[in-house]
Amino acid sequence: MGNKINPLGFRLGFTQNHYSLWFEEGDYSEDLREDERIYNCIENYVKYIKSSINSSYGGITRIEILKQTKLISVNIYIAFVDLFIDKKAPRKEEKMKELRKEVQKMLVQSMLNSVNRELVISIEKVDTPYREPKIIAEYIALQLKERVEIRKIMKKAIQLAEKANVEGVKIKIKGRLNGIERARKESAMKGRVPLQTLRAKIDYCYYAVQTVYGVLGIKIWIFV
Incomplete structure (x- = not known):
């Protein structure tokens, strides 16, 4: 494993x-x-x-x-x-x-x-907030609390990161999305995010958000 x-x-x-x-x-x-x-x-x-x-x-x-x-x-x-x-x-x-x-x-x-x-x-x-994974995660958490559709949230978050001129961004959200009975995960990626390359400048954040459906986990990788 x-x-x-x-x-x-x-x-x-x-x-x-x-x-x-x-x-x-x-x-x-x-x-x-x-x-x-x-x-x-x-x-x-x-x-x-x-x-x-x-x-x-x-x-x-x-x-x-x-x-x-x-x-x-x-x-x-x-x-x-x-x-x-x-x-x-x-x-x-x-x-x-x-x-x-x-x-x-x-x-x-x-x-x-x-x-x-x-x-x-x-x-x-910090001059460019949306190059920071924690700021992106806070934005996603706020939208999740307001029950915005998952795909719409991730699309907007990627757009914010792109405007900050990042090389690539990867988003993963896990939990009872949209109130479904069983936990599942949704992910989206744009650009390059070379996680196995040591010289690649990767910023990462894990953020947990409490919603009416339970705790959702948000992971953000940004290749700057």
Whole structure:
């Protein structure tokens, strides 16, 4: 039997870099849990902002964490910066302070050594959102919740990726599609997606969405 491998992990050291950079001599698992708490804290905070302004997208494409002896640096790559950055600078600073405060509070509650480190959070804008598989997945998830027809959703998602000048895109959705009794899968592909070529820059995302029919799994591969 064949085993499937994560396309991002498969290309580490070739076309992909680690999103979390730190060194730990002994308690590796504790640092790993700390990373997860930071990710979850930021994701939950963005969901809170999203709900307060009635936005459909979270827009975070990735979060990079760099840990040093006296510093934790967190870079948030976000497609729709309006969630954080307003035209008025004080508003932007207010949101940044609130985010920093939330992450720091989470670290204190976790009773980790990181509370003694300085926390630096920066936000980078992603210029072409629909080259990012997570943004495509969020779009598909939104359409699935609104019960749009599956083929129509995938066709539109591929068009959005094509407009972002990608080399190829592959979409796979699995679950009780359109409310049928048994789970099935639907897939669509446009262009080239060479999954077995290490030098090919492949971005990948798995996204689970809760619908009235149950949980649906969305997988996106983009050859950039």
